[in-house]
Amino acid sequence: MENKEIxxxxxxxxxxxxCPYPAxxxxxAMKELNDGEILEIISDCPQSINNIPVDAKNHGYKVLxxxxxxxxxxxxxxx
Amino acid sequence: MEFLLNxxxxxxxxWSPIPAVxxxxxxxxxxxxxxxxxWAVTGEFTRWGGHFLQLFGVDVSTxxxxxxxxxxxxxFTRVDGVMIIGxxxxxxxxxxxxxxxxxxxxxxxxxxxxxxxxxxxxxxxARLGMGCNLASFxxxxxxFSFHAWVFTAFMMVGVYFGVKVALHPFFQSKIKMQKVSxxxxxxxxxxxxxxxxxxxxFIFIAIMLWALYLIFILNSPKLGMAMLFGAAFGLIIAKxxxxxxxxxxxxxxxxxxxxxxxIIIGMAVATLGVFTYLNMGAAPKIFWTxxxxxxxxxxxxxxxxxAGGCECGWMYRAVEGQVHFWIVxxxxxxxxxxxxFVWDDISEPLATSWPKINLLESFGQYGGLVANYGLLxxxxxxxxxxEKKYLRKSRNR
Numbered sequence: 001m002e003n004k005e006i007x008x009x010x011x012x013x014x015x016x017x018x019c020p021y022p023a024x025x026x027x028x029a030m031k032e033l034n035d036g037e038i039l040e041i042i043s044d045c046p047q048s049i050n051n052i053p054v055d056a057k058n059h060g061y062k063v064l065x066x067x068x069x070x071x072x073x074x075x076x077x078x079x
Numbered sequence: 080m081e082f083l084l085n086x087x088x089x090x091x092x093x094w095s096p097i098p099a100v101x102x103x104x105x106x107x108x109x110x111x112x113x114x115x116x117x118w119a120v121t122g123e124f125t126r127w128g129g130h131f132l133q134l135f136g137v138d139v140s141t142x143x144x145x146x147x148x149x150x151x152x153x154x155f156t157r158v159d160g161v162m163i164i165g166x167x168x169x170x171x172x173x174x175x176x177x178x179x180x181x182x183x184x185x186x187x188x189x190x191x192x193x194x195x196x197x198x199x200x201x202x203x204x205a206r207l208g209m210g211c212n213l214a215s216f217x218x219x220x221x222x223f224s225f226h227a228w229v230f231t232a233f234m235m236v237g238v239y240f241g242v243k244v245a246l247h248p249f250f251q252s253k254i255k256m257q258k259v260s261x262x263x264x265x266x267x268x269x270x271x272x273x274x275x276x277x278x279x280x281f282i283f284i285a286i287m288l289w290a291l292y293l294i295f296i297l298n299s300p301k302l303g304m305a306m307l308f309g310a311a312f313g314l315i316i317a318k319x320x321x322x323x324x325x326x327x328x329x330x331x332x333x334x335x336x337x338x339x340x341x342i343i344i345g346m347a348v349a350t351l352g353v354f355t356y357l358n359m360g361a362a363p364k365i366f367w368t369x370x371x372x373x374x375x376x377x378x379x380x381x382x383x384x385x386a387g388g389c390e391c392g393w394m395y396r397a398v399e400g401q402v403h404f405w406i407v408x409x410x411x412x413x414x415x416x417x418x419x420f421v422w423d424d425i426s427e428p429l430a431t432s433w434p435k436i437n438l439l440e441s442f443g444q445y446g447g448l449v450a451n452y453g454l455l456x457x458x459x460x461x462x463x464x465x466e467k468k469y470l471r472k473s474r475n476r
Contacts, residue, residue, distance in 0.1 A: 011263060012256035016186040018387045018403050019325060020245070020332050021252040027333060029256040040262055046179055046399060047320045049093050055333045058470075068093060070272075071181035071399070072265050 006064055006076050008040035009033070015044045015072065023051040026077070030061055033079040038064065041075040049073060090176040091276065097341040099319030103312065104345030107218050108352025110308045114158050114301055117222060117364055118312060119214035120166070121205045121390045121415055123159035126150050128416025143426060144206075144419035158305045161293070163394075165309025168286035170395040172310075173317035175279030178272045182400045189250060194403050197386025198393070198410020199417070200378050204237075206418040207429075208375025209366040211390040212323035212383075215376070217342065220455075221349035223357075223447050224365040225436035228454055230376040235327060235461075237380020242331040245384050286310050317395035324383040324392055330462060334469035339462050343455055350451050357439065369433030371425075386410065 012029050014022040022043040029039055041052060053063045056077045065076040107118045129139040129150050139145045154160035174180050185191050205211035208230045210219050216234070219227030244250065286306065294303030315321065326338040357363055366372075383389040386407045388396060393411065396404035439447035 006262065008259055008262055010256045011259040012254060013263070014252065014254055016183060017252045017254065018185075018190065018401070019322070020329060020387075023329070023333055024246070025252050025254060032256070039256065040259065042263055042265075044181060044183055045401075046093075047322050047325060047396075050096050050320050050322070050338065051325065051329065051333070051335065054335055054337060055329075058333070058335060059473075067265065069178065070265060070267060071179050071183075074262070074265060076262070 008076060009037045011040040013042045015042055019045045019047045022048045023055055026052055027055060030079055035079055038078050044072045094319040096319040096321055096338055099315050099321060100341040100345040101348060103315055104349040106311055108349045111353055112356040113304050116158055117214060117218035119210060120163060121211045122148050123163055124412045125206055125415040125419055128412045142419055144422035161302045162305040162309035165286055165306035166313035168282055169310040169313025170317040170398045172279045172283040173314050174399045175275040178275050180400050185403045193385050194406035195410045197382045198407040199414035201382030201386055202411035202414025203418045204375045204378025204382055205390060206415045208372045220346050221353040222364045223438040223451055225438055226366045226368040226372045229368055229372045233373050233376030234380035237377040238327045238384055239331055241381040241384025242328055322392045324389045328384050330465050334466055336462050336466040343459050347455055354448055365435045365437045367430045367433040368436045369430045371430040
C-alpha cells in the first residue's frame with residue numbers, strides 16, 4: 001500500500017474529530033484545490049474509511065492512496 | 080500457511096460495509112428464530128440504569144417501564160444481556176485484530192457536551208419509541224410492527240434537523256488544511272500489531288468457550304446461542320464500521336446513500352426470514368403506534384446526529400478507545416433511565432392507549448408481507464430522491 005512517491009500539496013489533520021467532521025472538512029478543503037493538486041487527510045475516526053473514499057468518488061475526485069494499517073488512517077486524494 | 084496468512088489479513092483489514100449489513104439482516108432473522116426475541120440493545124441499557132438505581136436503594140420494581148421490560152435477573156441471565164456481552168467481545172476482537180485501538184480524547188468541550196446531551200436525547204427517544212435503530216428499525220420493521228415504520232419516518236425528520244444543528248458553524252470543526260511538501264509519517268509498530276492481534280484472538284476464543292459452557296455445561300442453549308450471535312454482530316459492525324447514524328445523516332451531509340440502501344436490502348432479507356418463523360408459530364414483537372413513536376423518532380434521530388453515533392454504534396467505538404463514545408454510552412443509559420422514570424406519567428396518553436398494529440393482521444398474512452415490501456420500496460425511493468436533491472444543491476453552490 002505504501003507509496004512514497006506521492007507528495008501532497010496540502011494536508012488536513014483531522015485527528016481527534018469524530019465523524020462526520022473529517023468527511024465534511026475534506027470536501028470543503030477539496031473545493032479550494034486547483035485541478036491536479038493533492039490533499040492528504042489524516043483521520044483517527046475509523047468510520048471515515050466508509051466515508052471519505054466514497055464521498056471523494058461521488059464528487060469526482062481521484063483516490064490515490066488509503067493507508068489503513070493502524071488506528072490513524074491516511075487518505076490521499078487528487079482533484 | 081498462505082491460507083492462514085490470508086485469513087489473518089481478512090481479520091485485520093476493514094470489511095466492506097454493504098455485504099456486512101446484508102449478513103446482519105440474515106443473522107438477525109436466525110437470531111429471532113432461535114432466541115424468540117429480536118436483536119436489540121437499548122432495552123438492556125435501560126435495565127442497567129435500573130440496576131444502578133437499585134444500588135442506591137431505589138425500588139424500581141414498581142416502575143411500570145421495568146415491569147414492561149422485566150428487570151428480573153441480571154446481565155448474565157438475560158438473553159439481551161449475554162448477547163451484549165458477546166457483542167462487546169466481538170467488537171474488542173475486531174478492534175485488536177485490526178490494530179485499531181488508540182486512546183482518542185475529545186478535542187474540546189463542545190464535543191464532550193455534544194456526546195453527553197446527544198446521547199441522553201437519543202437514549203430517551205429510543206426508549207419512548209420502544210427501540211433504537213435496531214428494535215424500532217432494522218429488526219423492528221421485519222417484525223411487521225407498524226410502529227417501527229412511523230418511528231423510522233420521524234427519525235429521518237429528526238436526523239434532518241440534527242444535521243442542521245451539527246453543521247452550524249458553532250459545532251463545525253475549526254481544523255483547516257495547511258500547505259505541505261511531504262506526507263506525514265504515521266506510527267507503525269510491528270511489535271504492537273502482533274501483541275494486539277494475539278489479544279484479539281484470546282478474547283475471541285474466550286467468548287466462544289463461555290458460550291459453549293452456557294450451552295453444554297449450564298444447559299442454557301438459548302443464552303449460549305445469544306452470546307455467539309452477539310459476538311458475530313459485534314465483530315461485523317466493528318470490522319465493517321457499520322454506523323446506522325451515518326447511513327442517514329450523510330445523505331444530508333455529503334449526499335452518500337450506499338449504506339442506507341444496503342440497510343434496506345438487509346431488512347428485505349430479514350423480513351422474509353422473520354416471516355417464515357412467524358408462519359411457523361413464533362410470536363411477533365409488536366408495539367403501540369402512538370404519539371410516543373412520533374416524538375421518540377424525532378428525538379432519537381436528532382440525538383444520534385448530535386452525538387455522532389447511535390446505541391449500537393457507540394459500543395464498537397468505545398472499545399476502540401474513542402472516549403467521545405464512552406460519554407455517548409453513558410448518555411444513552413441516562414436518557415433511557417430518565418424515560419423509565421417518567422413513563423408511568425406519560426405512558427397512557429402517549430403509548431399504551433394506542434393500538435398495536437401488526438401488518439400481518441391488518442392486511443392478512445400475505446397482504447402484510449406485500450405491504451412491508453411496498454413500504455421498503457417506498458423508503459428506497461425516498462432515499463434516492465433525497466440524494467439527488469443534495470447533489471443538485473451542492474452542484475449549484
